[in-house]
Amino acid sequence: MLELHNGSLHVEDITARWYNDIKAKNFGAFIPFIGIVRDEKGIDGLSFDIYEPILNSWFDSWQEKAKKEGAMLLMAHSKGDVKNHTSSYISAVVSPQRKVGLRLINDFVEDFKASAPIWKYDLIDGKRVYAKERSMPLNGAGLLAI
C-alpha cells in the first residue's frame, strides 16, 4: 500500500493504522522505517514534488517482489512542504520472519533513494531550493545529452 499526504506525515496515526490493519494477519514481523527532517544548513524544512504514475509502477514492482517472499510493503510520503523535526517518509515491511523483513526494508529503501521519482527542495527563507547535490540521476539518465 502506497499513500501520499500533503505536508508532514502524522506518524502516530499512520503507523497505528498500519499496525492495526496487519496485526491479525499472522505476520511475525512489522518493521517500520521513519524518516525525520533534520535541522541542518539553516533550512526550515524540505519540500517535495512527486511524479505519481512512475512512483506507482515502481512501488507495484516492489510489492510483487515482497509478495514472492510472503511479505508486504507499506509506504507513506509527503507532497509539498515538511517542516524540520517532522516526518516526510515512512516505509514498512511486514513479513513472516525478521530476517526477510530486515533485508527487504534495507533493499527497498536503497532502491527508493535511487529510483523513486521524487524531487527534494530545501526550504530556505520561504523559498524552495532544489537539493541537486543530494539527488541521484535515474538509471538511463543522459539519453538526450548533446
Added chain:
Amino acid sequence: MAKIEFLGPIGKPPVEVDIKNLDELKEIFSKDDDIKEWLKICAVAVNDTITKTLDMKINPNDKISLLPPVCGG
C-alpha cells in the same frame, strides 16, 4: 503532436512537438539553451516507462517526460 513534460525542478511548461523518434527530439533540444544542461542528467520516460533507446518510435499522442535526479525521503 507528442507532449513533452519537464518534471520536478526543471520548471518549464509542457510543449508539443512533431517527432517520429527520440533522436528527433534530441535535435530539437540541441537548439534550446535552457534545457541543454538538464539533458545530461535527466532520464526520459515515454508514456510513463523509462526508456534507454533513442530509436524508440514516437506516436502523435505519446507523452514524453524528462526526469531530473531524484531524492525522496
